[in-house]
Amino acid sequence: DxxxxxxxxxxxxxxxxxxxxxxxxxxxxxxMHWYQQKxxxxxxxxxxxASNLASGVPARFSGxxxxxxxxxxxxxxxxxxIATYYCQQSRNxxxxxxxxxxxxxx
Amino acid sequence: QVQLQQxxxxxxxxxxxxxxxxxxxxxxxxxxxxxxxxxxxxxxxxWIGYIYPGxxxxxxxxxxxxxxxxxADTSSSTxxxxxxxxxxxxxxxxxxxxPANSGFDxxxxxxMVTVSS
Numbered sequence: 001d002x003x004x005x006x007x008x009x010x011x012x013x014x015x016x017x018x019x020x021x022x023x024x025x026x027x028x029x030x031x032m033h034w035y036q037q038k039x040x041x042x043x044x045x046x047x048x049x050a051s052n053l054a055s056g057v058p059a060r061f062s063g064x065x066x067x068x069x070x071x072x073x074x075x076x077x078x079x080x081x082i083a084t085y086y087c088q089q090s091r092n093x094x095x096x097x098x099x100x101x102x103x104x105x106x
Numbered sequence: 107q108v109q110l111q112q113x114x115x116x117x118x119x120x121x122x123x124x125x126x127x128x129x130x131x132x133x134x135x136x137x138x139x140x141x142x143x144x145x146x147x148x149x150x151x152x153w154i155g156y157i158y159p160g161x162x163x164x165x166x167x168x169x170x171x172x173x174x175x176x177x178a179d180t181s182s183s184t185x186x187x188x189x190x191x192x193x194x195x196x197x198x199x200x201x202x203x204x205p206a207n208s209g210f211d212x213x214x215x216x217x218m219v220t221v222s223s
Contacts, residue, residue, distance in 0.1 A: 001168075033209030035151075042201055042216050043143075043151065048209035055211070086151055090208055094167040095141075097151040 002026055004087050004098035013106045017075040020101045022087035024068045031091035034063055034072045037100075038083045046085075047072060077103075108132040110140075110202050110214035117220045123190040128202030128214050135183035136160040138204050142174065142187050145216075146198040154200075157185060192221045 003025040012018040022032065030050040035043040045054045047063035050070060062073045074081050082105060087098040113127040128140060142154040155166040157176035164176045173196070175188040189196055197220050203210035 031208065035210075037151075042213035043210070044213075045209045045211050048207055048211075052207070054209070055206075088151075088153075088209065093165055094155070095153045097153060099150045 001094055002028060002089050002092060002096050004089060004096055006085075006087060006098035006101045008099065009102045009104060011104045011106045012077050014079060015076045017073060018077050018081070018103060020072045020085050020087075020103075022065075022070045022072070022098050024070070024089055027067045028089040028091035030066050031089055032063070032065065032070045033088045033090065034061075035086045035088065036081075036083045037086065043086065074103075079105075108204070108206075108212045110204060110212055112200075112202060112214035112217045115218045115220070117222065118192050119223055120193055120221055122192055123188055124192065124219055126187045126189070126200055126202075126217055126219070128185040128187075130183045130185065130204070135178075136180055140176075140178070140185040141203045141205075141210060142176065143201045143203060143210075144198045145201065149198075154187070159185065189219065192219075194221050197221045 005023045032050045034047040037043040046057050046061050051063045064071050084100045084102045086100045109131045111129045116124045118124045136159045139156045141156040144152040154170045157164045159178035177186045199216045201216045202214040204212045
């Protein structure tokens, strides 16, 4: 199975940029997606195909990368963005998720 | 609009089974895969597998082979996941989800399964 590695937490200030990385144990081409999950809620798709904004998602969210290294960015961070963010690869079955990065306020 | 409505919380005893449902609406049920995802409280997301209601084809992550069984009822547009031989490690939230392009655009609200004697 493809292993996705994310840093466990990131502390940011409101109005600043937050950058979360996800590294795959082997190439997933552009089959990388990013989700936001708030406590007690289902995940919400923000970015699909590494860099495509999902429907209705604000443009301050973005994604980049291909192969094994991917980046998810929020710029600027708003209070409502405090959540856990997961990457997911769908290059090969089984899909796998990263362990999640908890975005916290400084 | 696309909706996935999951059944209510379950409390089950070790060694028994539970059958979770995911009722789809707002689209052609047989045209999209339904995926299932596990999340233990305070933990990350775990991909279980999928079913394609169009032909009943299924795929299970190795970890969930023998644990989960997917079925789909096209007459009611409902996907099911049977979880068998329950242990406390199966206590978790379970989500159904559906892609639009790639990635899971639509999610059920999740159902909590608690396994306790």
